[in-house]
Amino acid sequence: xxGNWLQYIRGIVTVKLxxxxxxxxxxxxxxxxxxxxxxxxxxxxxxxxxxxxxxxxMRPALRRTGARIRILDRSGVPFQMARLSRRKTFAAGMLxxxxxxxxxxxxxWDVQVEGTQQIPKDQILQAAKxxxxxxxQWSFRLKDSTALASELAQRIPGVSWVGIDKQGTRxxxxxxxxxxxEQLPPQTPRDLVAKSDAVVSRIVxxxxxxxxxxxxxxxxxxxxxxxxxxxxxRTKAVVSKGEVLGLVWHEYRVVSPLATKVKGxxxxxxxxxxxxxxxxxxxxxxxxxxxxxxxxxxxxVNRLKIGGWTLPLGIYKEREKEVSLEEHTLTVAExxxxxxxxxxADVLRKAGSGAVIKSEKLLHEQSENGKVVLNxxxxxxxxxxxxxxxIQTAPSAPLPPSGKGGASGQ
Numbered sequence: 001x002x003g004n005w006l007q008y009i010r011g012i013v014t015v016k017l018x019x020x021x022x023x024x025x026x027x028x029x030x031x032x033x034x035x036x037x038x039x040x041x042x043x044x045x046x047x048x049x050x051x052x053x054x055x056x057x058m059r060p061a062l063r064r065t066g067a068r069i070r071i072l073d074r075s076g077v078p079f080q081m082a083r084l085s086r087r088k089t090f091a092a093g094m095l096x097x098x099x100x101x102x103x104x105x106x107x108x109w110d111v112q113v114e115g116t117q118q119i120p121k122d123q124i125l126q127a128a129k130x131x132x133x134x135x136x137q138w139s140f141r142l143k144d145s146t147a148l149a150s151e152l153a154q155r156i157p158g159v160s161w162v163g164i165d166k167q168g169t170r171x172x173x174x175x176x177x178x179x180x181x182e183q184l185p186p187q188t189p190r191d192l193v194a195k196s197d198a199v200v201s202r203i204v205x206x207x208x209x210x211x212x213x214x215x216x217x218x219x220x221x222x223x224x225x226x227x228x229x230x231x232x233x234r235t236k237a238v239v240s241k242g243e244v245l246g247l248v249w250h251e252y253r254v255v256s257p258l259a260t261k262v263k264g265x266x267x268x269x270x271x272x273x274x275x276x277x278x279x280x281x282x283x284x285x286x287x288x289x290x291x292x293x294x295x296x297x298x299x300x301v302n303r304l305k306i307g308g309w310t311l312p313l314g315i316y317k318e319r320e321k322e323v324s325l326e327e328h329t330l331t332v333a334e335x336x337x338x339x340x341x342x343x344x345a346d347v348l349r350k351a352g353s354g355a356v357i358k359s360e361k362l363l364h365e366q367s368e369n370g371k372v373v374l375n376x377x378x379x380x381x382x383x384x385x386x387x388x389x390x391i392q393t394a395p396s397a398p399l400p401p402s403g404k405g406g407a408s409g410q
Contacts, residue, residue, distance in 0.1 A: 011052035011076035020067025022046035028061040052078060101311070108137045109169040109278060109312045116175045119158055124175060127155040133164075133171055142166075168303075168310025189237035189390040192225040194218045198246030198384045208240030218246070218384075227390040237390055246384040247358065250347050254374040256339030258332070258367075261325045268292070268322040276303070276314040286318070294323040335372040336365070347378050355382040 014037075017025060025046070029035060038048040050058065062069065084090070111133055113121045128134065131152055132142055142148065145164045152173070153162040163174040192208065200216050208225040212218055225240040272286030298321065303314035330338065340360075348355050357380050364375040 007051050008076045011074070011078040012049055013052060013055045013071060014049050014073035014075075015047065015055070016041060016070045016072050017046040018068045018070045020062075020065050025061065025065045025067045028065055029058060032061065033058055047072065052076070101313075104313075105169060105306070105309055105311050106139045107169060107312070108133070108135055108139060108142075108171055110171070111135060112170065112172045114172060114174045116177065118177055119156065119175065124156060124173060127152055128173060130155065133173070139166070139169075168305065169312055170310055187239045189227045190239055190387045191223050191227045191390055192240045192242060192244065192385040193388045194220055194222045194224055194244075194246070194384050195386040196220050196248055196384060198248045200224075200244065200246050200384075201381055202243065202245040204244075205240075205242040207238055208242065210242075212244075224385050240387070242385070244383065244385040245381055248351070248380050248382055248384065250351075250378045250380060251363070252343045252347065252374075252376045252378065254339040254343045254372075254376060256335040256342075256372045256374070258330050258335050258370050258372065260328050260330065262328050264324050264326055265296075266322045266324045270318075270320040272318045272320070274316040274318070276301070276312075276316050278312045281316055292320065292322040294325065295320045296323050297321075332367055332372055336374065339372060339374055340376065343374075343376055344378075347380060351380050351382040355380055 022040075022045075026035075026038075033050060033054045035048045035050055035054075038046070041047045058069075061067075084094075111125065111128060113124050116124060125134075131148055133148065133152075143151075145166060149162045149164045152164070153159055156162070156175070158178050159175050160178045161176040165172045165174065197219050198217075200212050200214055200218060203210055203212065203214060203224065205225045208227050209229050211223045211226050218224065224244045225242045227238050227240045228235055229238055230236050268290075270286060270289040270292075272283060272289070274281035274283050298319045300317040300319070301314060302317075304311040344357060344360075348357065357378055359379040361377045361379075362374065363377055364373075366373045
């Protein structure tokens with residue numbers, strides 16, 4: 001087909017030469033008119049296509065050749081408009097749909113906040129609402145994004161920059177909070193004491209006086225680094241600082257099952273589709289599908305976009321995959337190793353950062369009721385120092401000398 005979009009706009013008529021000599025007609029018409037798709041249809045009659053303006057200019061050639069034509073088909077914009085004019089209700093509904101879609105696309109449907117950590121999002125949304133940024137607000141009523149961001153930054157205390165990005169019907173408010181210096185609580189003189197029974201393996205005093213030595217056994221509450229420095233009358237209370245590591249013993253009772261369940265997919269799945277209109281979803285496919293006892297749902301949302309505008313319409317697809325739980329049987333050795341691995345991770349988590357397991361000793365092992373029961377003793381090198389405020393007692397006032405000015409007892 002030779003027809004293009006310009007010819008479609010002008011209107012296209014498919015014509016059949018009902019009588020007359022086709023060769024003579026073509027010699028008359030081709031130089032003056034634009035014909036295409038020229039051929040011979042059933043019965044050997046000439047058929048061709050011509051635009052509406054050329055159709056009306058074809059009459060002189062028909063009269064000169066004595067030919068008659070028959071219209072087979074009409075297509076193009078003029079005929080579509082004519083059909084719509086006869087179906088006014090449909091045309092009005094279509095126009096109303098386009099107008100409604102345009103009006104919905106000029107509304108703000110969603111306001112999101114990003115970048116905030118200390119400032120509550122509700123506070124930012126409240127300030128944005130005061131500037132006219134809220135759901136179901138007309139986009140044309142909003143000020144320029146730069147002006148809105150500047151005014152919003154003045155309304156919210158504790159921010160250094162605010163950015164506003166409008167994508168279709170969604171507005172994203174990005175906040176950069178002001179950097180505040182870390183406010184450290186006032187430090188009072190204190191000791192570093194042991195938080196558990198241990199054997200000291202390393203002690204480094206940055207401030208204060210060490211009270212214990214390496215390889216010395218301490219009990220919970222013993223002073224490790226004292227906050228009292230100096231001798232005699234020349235003493236001073238300071239904030240003790242330093243690092244004290246010690247060997248601490250942790251006894252664990254581990255229960256590890258011999259049978260575990262592993263999640264897998266059977267390959268069966270269900271797919272459902274929903275029509276999104278604003279924040280509501282209407283199911284349009286996927287009815288009557290089998291139900292799964294165990295399943296996992298994978299969502300997929302596609303919003304309709306026109307240029308840079310995201311419309312409040314779209315398609316939401318759900319893929320529900322059937323899940324199966326397969327029982328995996330372990331040997332006693334495998335269950336034992338799995339339980340020890342879990343216990344090691346737990347003891348290191350509780351001991352704190354930098355903790356190291358120096359040794360472990362299996363105290364008891366027993367298999368019963370499909371489980372392996374272990375009693376394990378871990379020797380862990382960890383930080384054992386915690387702060388304790390230093391309680392100072394005021395020195396007692398000296399007694400006045402006996403004699404003049406003093407009280408005498410009888």
